[in-house]
Amino acid sequence: MRSTQVAIIGAGPSGLLLSQLLHRNGIDSIVLERQSRDHVQGRVRAGLLEWSTVELLQEAGVGERMMREGLVHDGINLAFADGYARIDLHGLTGRSVLVYGQTEIQKDLADARAINPDAVVWEASDVALESWDTSHPHVSFTHRGARHEVRCDFVAGCDGYHGISRISVPHDRRSQYERAYPFGWLGVLADVPPLNDELVYVNHERGFALCSMRSRARSRYYIQCALEDSVEQWPDDRFWAELYRRLPACFARQLTTGPAIEKSIAPLRSFVVEPMRFGRLFLVGDAAHIVPPIGAKGLNLAAADVRLLSHALVEFYRAGATGLLDEYSERALDRVWKAMRFSWWYTTLMHRCSDDPFARRLQLAELRHIAHSQAAAQALAENYVGLGFAGPAASRSKPEQA
Numbered sequence: 574m575r576s577t578q579v580a581i582i583g584a585g586p587s588g589l590l591l592s593q594l595l596h597r598n599g600i601d602s603i604v605l606e607r608q609s610r611d612h613v614q615g616r617v618r619a620g621l622l623e624w625s626t627v628e629l630l631q632e633a634g635v636g637e638r639m640m641r642e643g644l645v646h647d648g649i650n651l652a653f654a655d656g657y658a659r660i661d662l663h664g665l666t667g668r669s670v671l672v673y674g675q676t677e678i679q680k681d682l683a684d685a686r687a688i689n690p691d692a693v694v695w696e697a698s699d700v701a702l703e704s705w706d707t708s709h710p711h712v713s714f715t716h717r718g719a720r721h722e723v724r725c726d727f728v729a730g731c732d733g734y735h736g737i738s739r740i741s742v743p744h745d746r747r748s749q750y751e752r753a754y755p756f757g758w759l760g761v762l763a764d765v766p767p768l769n770d771e772l773v774y775v776n777h778e779r780g781f782a783l784c785s786m787r788s789r790a791r792s793r794y795y796i797q798c799a800l801e802d803s804v805e806q807w808p809d810d811r812f813w814a815e816l817y818r819r820l821p822a823c824f825a826r827q828l829t830t831g832p833a834i835e836k837s838i839a840p841l842r843s844f845v846v847e848p849m850r851f852g853r854l855f856l857v858g859d860a861a862h863i864v865p866p867i868g869a870k871g872l873n874l875a876a877a878d879v880r881l882l883s884h885a886l887v888e889f890y891r892a893g894a895t896g897l898l899d900e901y902s903e904r905a906l907d908r909v910w911k912a913m914r915f916s917w918w919y920t921t922l923m924h925r926c927s928d929d930p931f932a933r934r935l936q937l938a939e940l941r942h943i944a945h946s947q948a949a950a951q952a953l954a955e956n957y958v959g960l961g962f963a964g965p966a967a968s969r970s971k972p973e974q975a
């Protein structure tokens with residue numbers, strides 16, 4: 574039976590980044606991934622990194638290509654029925670964000686881990702967690718027809734929303750909080766130049782639209798669609814025509830269309846499980862929480878969890894101290910809930926959520942307020958570029974009583 578210090582389930586960004594950071598600190602791990610490397614690298618997902626995520630990837634030694642090819646963005650644009658606002662992220666917060674695709678991060682991390690050919694087991698099926706509630710957890714899996722077992726000190730559940738880590742914990746030991754939204758996002762990737770240098774978020778009466786990008790030659794566009802829609806109902810021509818209709822004229826005239834190289838529909842969901850630690854099992858990233866994609870918090874929250882957990886494991890193996898491991902769940906959830914709130918707020922602000930004209934007037938009033946009030950724009954910007962890592966204990970103290 575093989576043994577390791579940390580068994581990591583899932584080779585998405587959370588699992589690979591954790592493994593890489595542990596490796597840089599002399600801690601041994603094994604990553605067990607259900608899918609092939611090509612499959613994982615082919616999934617088109619996140620595209621926008623908070624600066625703390627950029628710094629963590631640099632700390633992991635995988636920042637070189639990202640800093641060469643990534644695009645620094647200092648602002649975003651909001652367009653709505655009778656108005657427009659540029660949110661000066663850098664001016665309002667002193668921070669920027671970086672456009673660099675999740676597919677590229679997956680490649681950079683998988684290349685870095687490939688230095689040790691035993692570090693990641695791709696196509697590991699029937700992964701099972703055992704004894705995670707004792708000091709001797711182990712994990713078993715099937716690979717190329719043979720069953721294997723790995724003994725470890727800790728298990729990191731980095732296996733996303735549909736993984737097995739969270740559901741290995743009995744129902745009565747976890748609390749789950751969930752909200753589903755009554756619409757989806759239809760996303761298209763196309764090798765056409767982006768219509769603008771910065772991202773454009775559009776609140777239109779026909780529904781939300783987002784103009785994003787992966788590079789100066791590759792655009793990523795999204796439109797709000799019905800949950801029950803299928804990709805087949807959205808041939809390229811229909812997609813481009815609908816996007817065009819939702820854009821203000823100044824942006825619409827810059828739109829270049831072309832064949833979609835990827836097209837998918839994603840449902841929108843908010844989800845949190847509490848706590849994020851069960852004995853020696855730690856949940857990380859999408860395994861513990863999901864946000865609707867507007868505001869781009871999913872990958873960034875996953876990286877924030879990895880940062881907390883890797884530092885806690887390093888402290889444990891260096892000094893035998895369990896303090897940071899014990900604080901992991903509470904500190905991660907503090908940041909998770911703030912990002913949940915922001916993602917929910919931004920979703921309800923920008924989408925057509927109902928046919929209620931009162932709700933629509935409120936949306937437009939709030940957007941006009943953001944366009945004219947520096948305080949309102951700053952609140953958006955501060956959340957968009959990513960909140961800091963202050964733990965619950967660092968919240969403002971109560972004012973003195975007179």
Ligand code: RFL
Nearest residue numbers: 583585586587607619620732733839858859869871872873
């Ligand atoms: P992942 O990426 O889902 O990886 C989990 C991995 O675990 C594997 N797995 C298993 N392995 C072994 N045994 C099992 N039983 C297993 N079950 C599952 C899976 O195959 C997979 O490889 O989770 P992770 O690592 O926590 O990373 C989370 C991010 O991928 C996710 O939050 C983001 O993609 C969300 N997201 C965005 N986040 C951002 O920060 N910025 C964005 O701009 C952004 N845009 C998006 C997004 C997600 C989207 N989706 C998912 C529809 C745009 C979209 C459209």
Ligand code: PHB
Nearest residue numbers: 620621785866867868869
């Ligand atoms: C993306 O490029 O996929 C993206 C960017 C910004 C968002 C959401 C998604 O708010």
